Amino acid sequence: MLTLKLLIFNSILATLSLATPCLALPLSPGDRVKVNIPEGEEFNGIFEVNLNGDLEIPYISPLPVLGLEPEEVQNNLTTVLIDGAFFQPSFLRVNISVVQWAPIVVFVSGATFLPGRVFINELSPGEKTQPPVPVAGQYPPNRYLAAAIRDAGGVTPTADIKNVQLIRNRETRIINMSGVLTGEPFEDVALIAGDRIIVPDSGTMHNDLVRPSQITPTGVKVFLSNLTQPSTSNASSGVGRDATSFPYGARFSQAVVAANCAGGTRGTNAGRKAVLATTEQLTGKTTYIERNVNDILMHSTNDTNNPFLKANDSVVCYDSKVVQFRDIIQTILAPIPILRDLLK
Structure with missing residues (x-):
């Protein structure tokens, strides 16, 4: 009986883990990360994700990181260093932290006022000219779905915001963004470079969309x-x-x-x-x-x-x-x- 309860409990946990959205932000070209390895000074430093989506760290092959979260990159780098016999597993400690989130390009189409190529999370003039401050845990509020729709002019009054499509790596995900207007929680997905967003047109006028909000014009x-x-x-x-x-x-x-x-x-x-x-x-x-x-x-x-x-x-x-x-x-x-x- 106890075994059956444990199986049911583990099944519930697995279901919740699939339903709960991951809040970590995936990496895109231009993002800068800090690598810190005790007694591994030749691998330490601040590195920028290149246009191919790789990190070019000395002495190892380019490490693919596009679309990966920092923790995944940390685990992959640990594996590469151990497999390359650079460190013994018991002594290796790898820490990767993001020190600067780059602006990215996404594509927005459908029921928005200014559909097309959208440049979000643009850096200020100071951030473009000054080296990044190595402070971990930076948060880029403009690299999320709502910000991309807003920068595309906002949704039109006929938009179907309950079925917004996010296409990434040829996989389509349907997102309900009605909580933006009602105050209910909604999934504001973190974006990566090259994401495509489609806002369907319902063909019906929705007066509740004609007011200032995070996804409509001000x-x-x-x-x-x-x-x-x-x-x-x-x-x-x-x-x-x-x-x-x-x-x-x-x-x-x-x-x-x-x-x-x-x-x-x-x-x-x-x-x-x-x-x-x-x-x-x-x-x-x-x-x-x-x-x-x-x-x-x-x-x-x-x-x-x-x-x-x-x-x-x-x-x-x-x-x-x-x-x-x-x-x-x-x-x-x-x-x-x-x-x-x-x-x-």
């Missing part, structure tokens, strides 16, 4: 124009020469307010019109919608009437019919004083 820039009423210029309307930034998830109505297209005298301004123009980045096709300013603010009930703003959208405000009629009358009457003065 904001968008929109061009605003409001030339006459209720203000006489963009400067007095608080509209700058460059695009105005909005938090990701802002809507058409908020751009209308930011452009000072709303407010003022109801009789002249409530009937103003606002146009939202959107240009698709890939096709160059421009679409637009026109809405009454008062309706946008008071009667918008869905995404069609009051859509989310996209990067590089343009919002233009036009005066009401009352103001247009007034301007026409003023144009007609303007020459009268001049003619009267001439006749005098």
Whole structure:
């Protein structure tokens, strides 16, 4: 009976070990590691993983380390040194620690705003020029899956973040990243150079994805124009020469307010019109919608009437019919004083 319980317990432990993700970061080209072997000074030093994914340590053949965790590299180096008769097994002690994590290149495709080749964990100017400080245990927060998706522009509102694909060495792994938005734990996988990430497109709009997060844009820039009423210029309307930034998830109505297209005298301004123009980045096709300013603010009930703003959208405000009629009358009457003065 005791033997059966032990077998069951060991089976549970084995299952948990397979289900629990490994938190160690695998090595990639450019990573720098420190090798320390007591009484083995000829093998000690700081070494960089070369483009082939090997460590070039003196007196031994290049040691493959690409995709391996530091502990695995430590065990492999121990085996190589013992098999090469450099040390006796009872006396050999090998320690390998990472002293600098390099930037790496991964490839992101699918439902992101800027798919393509992504360079993550880029070093600061000081780190590029100064030798690495031999401090073990450094943590690179920008060499993980969420950082790569963020650097690819973030996911689009139609992304299926429950089935993100990570392809490494021709093996595909499905990762559920919905915890990024809900606060639940999720597996943020450590990446190595050459990893491929595919974010599937669900074909359905998900409004919960249109807000700032670790895998969505933090904001968008929109061009605003409001030339006459209720203000006489963009400067007095608080509209700058460059695009105005909005938090990701802002809507058409908020751009209308930011452009000072709303407010003022109801009789002249409530009937103003606002146009939202959107240009698709890939096709160059421009679409637009026109809405009454008062309706946008008071009667918008869905995404069609009051859509989310996209990067590089343009919002233009036009005066009401009352103001247009007034301007026409003023144009007609303007020459009268001049003619009267001439006749005098």
